[in-house]
Amino acid sequence: MLRTRTAAYLRQNVLNTVCRRHASSASALSVTNLQSRWKSLTDGERTTITDQLRERQKGDWKDLSLEEKKAAYFVAFGPYGPREPFLKTGHGRNLILGIAIAIGVSTGLYALSRAVVPGKPRTLTKEWEEATNERAKENKINPITGVSSENYSGPGYVQSK
Structure with missing residues (x-):
């Protein structure tokens, strides 16, 4: 009884190891140089590779090949899709050109x-500002520290020279 259990256990272990090595070599072929091939893959191929890597990562990470580890990192954190860099080569020149055009238009x-x-405007003449001072005194605007206060010696609303 013990021998049959041990034999069954050994058969299962050997089968798992062989399957794991076979899956590893099959997926190693599909993930080789994944970073350069990623944009040319179809959505179905991307999904298949992602699922393959997810299944492989559920096991022992020591069994993963270096290519699989690189591919898993790229799929998780690679610069594609929403993580694709916003600014690309040549965008700086376009930005400078756009700013120069905006400054030119606003200057024009x-x-x-x-x-x-x-x-x-007529409200910026000295006569208008003096009339505003007189009106403020008549209406007693700011009687504590302003034009209407006792002993006020400032220019009031007169700003022109």
Whole structure:
């Protein structure tokens, strides 16, 4: 009885080892140089490789080949899909060009507005500001520290020279 159990156990172990080695060699072929081939694979092939690696990782990690470990890391953390770098080669030049265009357009709009709009508004003349001071005194605006206060000696609302 003990011999039959031992023999069955040995047969099962040998079978598992052979299957594991066979699966390892089959998946090693499919994951070889995966980083360079990843974009050319179809979605079905990607799913198959991902499932294969997931199943292999459920076992002992010491049994994984170096290629399988690299492939598992690439599938988990590789620069593809949502983790693909946003900026690629040549984007810096486009960014600089876009900024230069934006500055040029805004400078042009500013120059155009200065050319079209007439001089200073009438509310920025010295006479208008003095009239604003008189109006503030009549309405007793800010009677503690402002124009309406006793012994006020500041310019009030007059800013023009």
